[in-house]
Amino acid sequence: xxxxxxxxxxxxxxxxxxxxxxxxxxxxxxxxxxxxxxxxxxxxxxxxxxxxxxxxxxxxxxxxxxxxxxxxxxxxxxxxxxxxxxxxxxxxxxxxxxxxxxxxxxxxxxxxxxxxx
Amino acid sequence: xxxxxxxxxxxxxxxxxxxxxxxxxxxxxxxxxxxxxxxxxxxxxxxxxxxxxxxxxxxxxxxxxxxxxxxxxxxxxxxxxxxxxxxxxxxxxxxxxxxxxxxxxxxxxxxxxxxxx
Amino acid sequence: xxxxxxxxxxxxxxxxxxxxxxxxxxxxxxxxxxxxxxxxxxxxxxxxxxxxxxxxxxxxxxxxxxxxxxxxxxxxxxxxxxxxxxxxxxxxxxxxxxxxxxxxxxxxxxxxxxxxx
Amino acid sequence: xxxxxxxxxxxxxxxxxxxxxxxxxxxxxxxxxxxxxxxxxxxxxxxxxxxxxxxxxxxxxxxxxxxxxxxxxxxxxxxxxxxxxxxxxxxxxxxxxxxxxxxxxxxxxxxxxxxxx
Numbered sequence: 001x002x003x004x005x006x007x008x009x010x011x012x013x014x015x016x017x018x019x020x021x022x023x024x025x026x027x028x029x030x031x032x033x034x035x036x037x038x039x040x041x042x043x044x045x046x047x048x049x050x051x052x053x054x055x056x057x058x059x060x061x062x063x064x065x066x067x068x069x070x071x072x073x074x075x076x077x078x079x080x081x082x083x084x085x086x087x088x089x090x091x092x093x094x095x096x097x098x099x100x101x102x103x104x105x106x107x108x109x110x111x112x113x114x115x116x117x
Numbered sequence: 118x119x120x121x122x123x124x125x126x127x128x129x130x131x132x133x134x135x136x137x138x139x140x141x142x143x144x145x146x147x148x149x150x151x152x153x154x155x156x157x158x159x160x161x162x163x164x165x166x167x168x169x170x171x172x173x174x175x176x177x178x179x180x181x182x183x184x185x186x187x188x189x190x191x192x193x194x195x196x197x198x199x200x201x202x203x204x205x206x207x208x209x210x211x212x213x214x215x216x217x218x219x220x221x222x223x224x225x226x227x228x229x230x231x232x233x234x
Numbered sequence: 235x236x237x238x239x240x241x242x243x244x245x246x247x248x249x250x251x252x253x254x255x256x257x258x259x260x261x262x263x264x265x266x267x268x269x270x271x272x273x274x275x276x277x278x279x280x281x282x283x284x285x286x287x288x289x290x291x292x293x294x295x296x297x298x299x300x301x302x303x304x305x306x307x308x309x310x311x312x313x314x315x316x317x318x319x320x321x322x323x324x325x326x327x328x329x330x331x332x333x334x335x336x337x338x339x340x341x342x343x344x345x346x347x348x349x350x351x
Numbered sequence: 352x353x354x355x356x357x358x359x360x361x362x363x364x365x366x367x368x369x370x371x372x373x374x375x376x377x378x379x380x381x382x383x384x385x386x387x388x389x390x391x392x393x394x395x396x397x398x399x400x401x402x403x404x405x406x407x408x409x410x411x412x413x414x415x416x417x418x419x420x421x422x423x424x425x426x427x428x429x430x431x432x433x434x435x436x437x438x439x440x441x442x443x444x445x446x447x448x449x450x451x452x453x454x455x456x457x458x459x460x461x462x463x464x465x466x467x468x
Contacts, residue, residue, distance in 0.1 A: 005122065005205045012212050020219060021226040025282045028182070029163040029171035033281040033380075035189070036387050039156035040274015043394070046146040047267040048259045048462035050402070054146035057200065065145070066202050070211035072152070072193055073204055076186060083174065085183050087190055088122045094187035095129050102137060109138040111399035142399045150263075150398040153270050157391015160277070164384040165345035165376045167285070228282035239356065239439045246446050254453060255460040262416070263397040263405035269423070273390035280380040288380035291434065299379070300436050303427060304445035306386070307438055310423055317408065319417050321424055322356045328421035329363050336371060343372040 006088060010081040013074060028082050035075035042068035123205060127198040130191060145199050152192035159185035240322060244315040247308060262316050269309035276302035357439060361432040364425060379433050386426035393419035 017023045045065050046054050057065060080087045134140045162182050163171050174182065197204045251257045279299050280288050291299060314321045368374045396416050397405050408416060431438045 009205065009208055009212075012209070016212060016216065019221040020224050022224075022228070024226075025228050027168035027171050028174070029166055029168050029384075030281055032160045032163045032171075032182075033277050033384055036153070036156040036160040036391070037274045037278035037281060039153040039189070040271045040277070040387070043149045043153040043267050043274070044271035046149045047264055047271060049146055051144035051146050054144050054149075055199075057145070062200060062202070065149075065196075065200060066207045067211060069193060069197060069202075069204060070207040072156070072189070073208045074211060076189055076193070077208070079182075080186060082172075083179060083182060085179070085186075087186060088126065090183045090187040091126055091190045091194070092129070094184060094191060095126075095133060099133065104136040107137050107139075109141075111139070111142050146267075147398055150267055150394050153274070154391045154395035154398060157270070157388045157394070160384050160391070161388035164381055164388060243439065243442055243446075246443070250446060250450065253455040254458050256458075256462070258460075259462050261402035261405050262408070263400055263402050266394045266397045266405075266416075270387070270390040270394040273387040273423070277383045277387040280383045283380055285378035285380050288378050288383075289433075291379070296434060296436070299383075299430075299434060300441045301445060303431060303436075303438060304441040306390070306423070306427055307442045308445060310420060310427070311442070313416075314420060316406075317413060317416060319413070319420075321420060322360065324417045324421040325360055325424045325428070326363070328418060328425060329360075329367060333367065338370040341371050341373075343375075345373070345376050 006077055006080075009074070009077045013078045014081060017078075026078060026082060028079055031075055031079040031082065035072060035079065038068060038071035038075060042072060123194055123197075126191070126194045130195045131198060134195075143195060143199060145196055148192055148196040148199065152189060152196065155185060155188035155192060159189060240311055240314075243308065243311045247312045248315060251312075260312060260316060262313055265309055265313040265316065269306060269313065272302060272305035272309060276306060357428055360425070360428045364429045365432060368429075377429060377433060379430055382426055382430040382433065386423060386430065389419060389422040389426060393423060 017026055042065065045061065045068060077087065080090075134143055159182065162178065162185060194204065197207075251260055276299065279295065279302060311321065314324075368377055393416065396412065396419060428438065431441075
């Protein structure tokens, strides 16, 4: 219920694949591969920008980043749908883990203290 | 409103970064870079599996895929939050585009007809 | 001396960047980001192919894979050149490490026994 | 002949896989997937560094970047070996193409003028 927007997306993507008989290509392995390809395109949007420039994208740049982000989300939702897990629950659990793993008082202001979160 | 679960995630991630004074590291450029790193870890979970094996993961494998997927979603949500766009709307617009771009009757059953969706 | 072909590539890429005044964009961070973007494009060439199909690419597919592989190599050579290390030596040392880490008699035929090499 | 160091690497990697009976896992699709995973790990080394910091890595950071770069090269060499193309020739041809595509006088100093090279 609380994940309704992602559940709606999953349903649309399921119908999209079914109508095109593309479900045969959507093994979890292939979806993960497609996802990392899209993530690479997303990264490529930023590769020659400074960090400061990445914080003030022009309209065209933002539209491209938005579209690539959408591709990543769609493959991620499709993957979770195929494997039957709840993305929102997974994301919240990961934050729970990271809150314990990176106590604020110990890691404050240091990027050395974490490699991911 | 309809994006409530992602808005909740975004708020948690914002607080998480703020408490650790990590916001300084979270330029859109850096977040995109972190995201593709996590997407690479997600892909790595599947690299030696056959497509069939990827469809019947054991409990350990599924837990790892779920955790890597969570990392990807968290960075994606954080990126969209930083850049001020609605991920759910972006994802739905992308599906709209793809429905026009890949008419079912023309591409049915062919992976050659699309490179992404 | 033994790395001559890569040294030649590095020199060409250095001149290429210098003539275009692009050296300013080629921080190791940016080069790594560009590299993973190209690696994503390389992966995307294979995303809807079966493993068997990936072993018998047609001429067009092979040309694309070859071009994307070239992009990856060029960024990798540029990165190593910027950071001053010998890629060939690094690659051989990694194989040395993996020969000890994955003794043939222990891991034979099992993909579970390794996640990378 | 001129590609000897890469040919030597390819031969070592071929023997490494054969002794472990891992050749069965090394379809071009799987190798491309493994490669992008390693490229993601390489990018991750830089994700929280500024561009300036990425230019003056400490010894530990450099060792990690070197090792990840080696992983990328090894998978790239293995992929090219499997598909039967010459990486050095491919890389040089790509530079030829880019010299024509990005004339120095037209693109000098502008990152907008290129998205890859």
